[in-house]
Amino acid sequence: MKTKVKKIVVVGGGVGGWLSASWLKTKHPELDITLIESDKVGTIGIGESVLPRLGTMLSDIGLEEREWMSYTHSIYKLGNKFIGWNIPGKRDHVTNHWWPSKFDESYYGFSYALPEEHLASSYYNQLKTTDLFYNSKGKEGVNDKWNDYWLQLARDGRKNLWEIAQDTQEATYLMDYCKSPYDMNDNLMLGSWESLTYHIDANRFPKLIKDRVAIPKGVKHIHGHISEIKKDADGYISSVVTDAGEEYSGDLFLDCTGFHRVLTKEMDVEWKPYNEITTDNLIFAPIKYNDPVKEMRPYTMSNAMDEGWLFIISLYNRMGSGYIFDASEISPEDAMKKYKKYWEGHEFIREPRHIKWDAGKYDTQWNNNVVSIGMTGGMIEPMEANVLALAQAGMKMVERIISRADENDEVIGKASIKAYNSNLNWLFDNITKFVDYHYTLSDRTDTPFWAKKHQRGIDENHKEEIWKQYRNPRCTPESGVPDYMWAQVAVSMDKFDDDVELHVRPDLLEKANESFEWLRKSSKRNGIYAPNAYEWNKKMLFGDRTHSEVLEESLKPQDEDS
Numbered sequence: 319m320k321t322k323v324k325k326i327v328v329v330g331g332g333v334g335g336w337l338s339a340s341w342l343k344t345k346h347p348e349l350d351i352t353l354i355e356s357d358k359v360g361t362i363g364i365g366e367s368v369l370p371r372l373g374t375m376l377s378d379i380g381l382e383e384r385e386w387m388s389y390t391h392s393i394y395k396l397g398n399k400f401i402g403w404n405i406p407g408k409r410d411h412v413t414n415h416w417w418p419s420k421f422d423e424s425y426y427g428f429s430y431a432l433p434e435e436h437l438a439s440s441y442y443n444q445l446k447t448t449d450l451f452y453n454s455k456g457k458e459g460v461n462d463k464w465n466d467y468w469l470q471l472a473r474d475g476r477k478n479l480w481e482i483a484q485d486t487q488e489a490t491y492l493m494d495y496c497k498s499p500y501d502m503n504d505n506l507m508l509g510s511w512e513s514l515t516y517h518i519d520a521n522r523f524p525k526l527i528k529d530r531v532a533i534p535k536g537v538k539h540i541h542g543h544i545s546e547i548k549k550d551a552d553g554y555i556s557s558v559v560t561d562a563g564e565e566y567s568g569d570l571f572l573d574c575t576g577f578h579r580v581l582t583k584e585m586d587v588e589w590k591p592y593n594e595i596t597t598d599n600l601i602f603a604p605i606k607y608n609d610p611v612k613e614m615r616p617y618t619m620s621n622a623m624d625e626g627w628l629f630i631i632s633l634y635n636r637m638g639s640g641y642i643f644d645a646s647e648i649s650p651e652d653a654m655k656k657y658k659k660y661w662e663g664h665e666f667i668r669e670p671r672h673i674k675w676d677a678g679k680y681d682t683q684w685n686n687n688v689v690s691i692g693m694t695g696g697m698i699e700p701m702e703a704n705v706l707a708l709a710q711a712g713m714k715m716v717e718r719i720i721s722r723a724d725e726n727d728e729v730i731g732k733a734s735i736k737a738y739n740s741n742l743n744w745l746f747d748n749i750t751k752f753v754d755y756h757y758t759l760s761d762r763t764d765t766p767f768w769a770k771k772h773q774r775g776i777d778e779n780h781k782e783e784i785w786k787q788y789r790n791p792r793c794t795p796e797s798g799v800p801d802y803m804w805a806q807v808a809v810s811m812d813k814f815d816d817d818v819e820l821h822v823r824p825d826l827l828e829k830a831n832e833s834f835e836w837l838r839k840s841s842k843r844n845g846i847y848a849p850n851a852y853e854w855n856k857k858m859l860f861g862d863r864t865h866s867e868v869l870e871e872s873l874k875p876q877d878e879d880s
């Protein structure tokens with residue numbers, strides 16, 4: 319940075335832009351922040367499944383959860399369900415339709431409530447952190463993980479590998495029975511720290527943050543299409559110019575233009591493709607419920623397909639669904655046919671659309687005085703809801719760096735920028751690895767797509783790599799992919815064997831077993847007695863309005879922009 323950061327220009331009015339502007343303005347009201355968005359280019363309008371830390375961020379900027387949930391037609395998301403990712407299923411000899419094995423259903427929930435100090439807090443207080451758990455921040459003396467105890471019990475034949483989620487994640491039964499995490503008296507039935515997240519209507523999300531946070535807090539909003547960028551002799555952006563000739567200067571520029579990368583592509587940056595990610599095409603549409611009591615699932619469905627996977631994200635008023643596929647294995651036209659066939663018997667609210675992106679990232683995310691936020695800096699693929707999480711990581715780090723700059727500092731130091739780039743690079747690469755292993759650890763070889771992924775997993779020894787990640791102290795909840803998620807995927811893909819090193823204290827094994835049993839029983843009981851997700855949402859969030867009434871209302875044009 320060449321000057322102290324006083325004036326920030328955010329380009330782009332999607333979730334990335336409005337959330338960045340709101341976050342920075344909340345933390346630093348003294349900053350002069352202007353957001354410029356084009357009326358010629360819309361927002362992407364997809365991205366409806368998010369990670370738990372989004373809720374914390376929205377609450378930190380002053381949004382009240384229930385209020386924003388009803389505005390954005392949100393429901394609680396308790397995790398992901400992966401169907402058909404590993405075991406060969408059966409094919410219908412007439413239609414060639416593939417039916418996954420009934421044993422190949424895995425729930426990946428959030429065990430953020432479990433590890434370390436949260437396990438020792440009231441809900442799970444039979445175990446003490448200091449007894450059992452390694453500390454990812456480097457506390458001495460213990461090198462144990464909660465998951466190691468479960469894995470040891472599985473190795474001893476006392477746990478069923480298919481049921482890791484049932485024993486270690488308290489929301490599994492709620493997901494399985496399509497239930498709400500709150501009862502009708504609004505008591506949370508989870509032990510809770512960040513066990514919950516959301517499905518959010520992507521089209522209403524930017525407007526919510528703009529109207530309820532950014533504008534009231536003083537972010538200036540400009541409608542303008544940036545068509546010229548002015549730089550100084552050192553390659554720093556001095557101002558951006560709209561096609562109406564209006565010029566805006568700033569000390570720091572956040573590029574939140576998504577795939578348009580309006581500022582970033584003018585910088586001296588190199589694109590690094592993620593060639594291993596071949597699933598970079600999507601066909602998607604909003605879909606009407608046939609029966610929300612059964613279909614309003616409090617989790618993101620991730621169904622394996624012959625050339626990729628298909629997501630289903632339930633909102634209150636509708637579902638969002640997309641087929642993510644490898645275009646070297648199926649053409650977009652055939653993928654469209656397959657997608658429509660999948661949804662036969664349901665009504666599309668809008669005709670399905672096709673988009674494609676390049677999987678990869680820029681080698682540096684902060685260049686001179688330009689920071690590329692979220693999809694602007696790179697895109698992997700949407701599995702496990704990673705995309706907005708990367709944008710959040712970026713905006714939070716920018717804020718921390720601004721905070722750390724001393725009152726009298728005239729510049730943001732090169733070391734901070736270097737640290738930013740190194741962190742973001744690691745996050746992108748780490749999540750890419752995680753996404754990739756979902757394919758390459760599979761034992762499916764029944765289509766050319768799965769056969770090629772399976773072979774690469776063997777060639778590159780991903781089985782060993784995934785367990786290294788489980789032991790990697792950087793894989794904390796902040797990384798988006800905490801240790802237990804690597805273990806969960808490895809176990810679900812049947813890649814746990816005697817070679818995997820575990821650290822347990824034999825004297826604590828029985829106690830751990832009791833805890834797992836207790837967790838399982840209590841979460842099953844909750845699963846049985848909890849209210850149906852749709853019924854709960856209808857009464858508690860949507861004032862008894864049905865899903866179709868809310869849908870009808872949401873199809874009317876939104877209020878004029880401020």
Ligand SMILES: Cc1cc2nc3c(=O)[nH]c(=O)nc-3n(C[C@H](O)[C@H](O)[C@H](O)COP(=O)(O)OP(=O)(O)OC[C@H]3O[C@@H](n4cnc5c(N)ncnc54)[C@H](O)[C@@H]3O)c2cc1C
Pocket residue numbers: 329330331332333334335354355356357358359360361362363364365366367368369520542543544545574575576577578580600675691692693694700703704705706707709
């Ligand atoms: C296939 C896919 C699936 C996804 N799924 C998920 C998911 O499940 N969960 C999740 O968390 N995220 C997901 N995402 C990511 C999510 O959609 C984005 O992170 C989120 O919508 C934020 O987008 P954005 O604000 O960066 O960009 P956009 O929404 O594309 O907004 C870009 C903005 O830039 C402006 N702009 C463009 N050009 C100019 C110009 N010349 N001058 C001025 N303004 C300009 C536009 O007007 C617009 O306001 C997904 C993304 C994709 C592609």
